[in-house]
Amino acid sequence: MKIYQRHPWPLTLEEAIAIQEQLRIEVITEDRLEPVQYVAGVDGGFEESGTITRAAVAVLGFPDLQLQEQAIARRSTTFPYVPGYLSFREIPAVLDALEKINITPDLILCDGQGIAHPRRFGIACHLGVLLDVPTIGVAKSLLIGKYADVPDERGAWQPLLHRGETIGAVLRTRTGVKPVYVSSGHRVSLTTAIDYVLRCTPKYRLPETTRWADKLASS
DNA sequence: GCGACAG
DNA sequence: ATCTTGTCGC
Numbered sequence: 001m002k003i004y005q006r007h008p009w010p011l012t013l014e015e016a017i018a019i020q021e022q023l024r025i026e027v028i029t030e031d032r033l034e035p036v037q038y039v040a041g042v043d044g045g046f047e048e049s050g051t052i053t054r055a056a057v058a059v060l061g062f063p064d065l066q067l068q069e070q071a072i073a074r075r076s077t078t079f080p081y082v083p084g085y086l087s088f089r090e091i092p093a094v095l096d097a098l099e100k101i102n103i104t105p106d107l108i109l110c111d112g113q114g115i116a117h118p119r120r121f122g123i124a125c126h127l128g129v130l131l132d133v134p135t136i137g138v139a140k141s142l143l144i145g146k147y148a149d150v151p152d153e154r155g156a157w158q159p160l161l162h163r164g165e166t167i168g169a170v171l172r173t174r175t176g177v178k179p180v181y182v183s184s185g186h187r188v189s190l191t192t193a194i195d196y197v198l199r200c201t202p203k204y205r206l207p208e209t210t211r212w213a214d215k216l217a218s219s
Numbered sequence: 220g221c222g223a224c225a226g
Numbered sequence: 227a228t229c230t231t232g233t234c235g236c
Contacts, residue, residue, distance in 0.1 A: 044226070046227055081227075083224040089227095090226070112225045122225070143225045176236090181225085 001104045003095050006130050009088065011078060016088045024121040026129045032187040033107060033134040036062045039200060040105035041209025042097070042127070044090035045217045046077065053077045055093035058212035059103050063199055065208045070216050071100035083143065084118050087126035094127065105133065107188070107196060109209045113137045114183035114193075116160055116168035118144055128186025135185030136193040137168070138207060142181055150179050155198060157182075169194050173201040180205065 006023070010016040039062045045054045052074055059069040073096035079088040090112075113122030114137030124137030145160040147170045154175045160168035160183070168183030171194055182197050184190055200207035206214075 044227080046226090050227075081226065083226090086225055117225080137225085139225050141225065142223095144223085 001098055001101060001131075003099045003131070009078060009092050013082060013085065016079070016085050019088075020085075020119055020121050020126075023126065023129050024119055027115065027121065027125045027184075028187050029115060029184040029189060030187070031189045031192050033192075036106040036196070038062060038068065038103050038105045038107075039065075039196070039209055040101075040108045041111075041207060041211070041213040042094045042108060043111050043210055043213035043217050044093060047074070051077055053090065053093040054217055055090065055097045056213045056217035057094070057097040057101055058209055058216055059101060059105055060209055060212065062106075065200065065202070067212060069101050069103050070212070071097045072216060073097035073100065086112055087123040090123065091127055091130070095130070098131070108133055108135045108185070109197070109200060109207050110135055110137050110185060111139070111210050111213070113139050113143050113181065114168065114185035116143060116145055116162070116181060116183035120167070122183065122185070124183070124185025132186075134187040136188050136196060137181075137183045137185050138197055138210065139181040139183075140206070152176055157194060166190070171197060173198065174205050177205045
């Protein structure tokens with residue numbers, strides 16, 4: 001897909017903060033998505049002691065979840081891992097990988113938070129705004145927020161709260177397994193996000209999209 | 220000031 | 227994220 005560069009990639013935290021402040025106002029948390037035919041998953045990883053960032057994209061058909069296309073990209077790492085600024089470390093390589101695929105996904109599931117972020121601008125929001133494509137954040141662990149115990153059955157969830165607002169959902173995708181943290185990325189509401197995450201997790205805790213991207217990036 | 224802290 | 231084997235439990 002064609003990628004339009006909205007801003008240069010920052011090398012300092014100060015520059016990153018400025019970009020977050022500028023782009024966060026563009027995030028849309030309402031449903032503005034087309035019928036989903038293709039769902040993509042993106043994943044970032046590191047090699048050579050972290051000096052190289054590796055990203056993988058897997059595009060699956062929906063709702064069959066069969067792999068349709070894949071791509072991998074590597075580029076030198078230019079930003080450190082700082083909680084709250086993960087996107088500046090991983091998105092550059094993710095865009096490189098997305099540029100290689102022919103199918104434009106109708107929805108992208110990201111490995112990390114959406115608006116369940118201190119400034120409501122997690123990696124899923126950042127990627128969604130840069131591409132203007134609907135995105136959802138699906139994280140394996142908590143960044144911010146509090147929540148009540150989630151019943152043990154698949155499909156059960158509890159709102160993730162922060163400063164008086166619901167910023168996401170703690171969702172059980174498999175009975176008896178740790179829940180995942182779901183939040184709107186861009187152009188997708190929370191209830192719709194929960195629905196898609198459940199439809200992308202027919203068998204395992206994590207969505208098939210991210211599992212594919214993970215597998216491709218590792219091998 | 221003291222912890223918490225996506226990947 | 228990454229370094230890493232076997233092991234507990236359904």
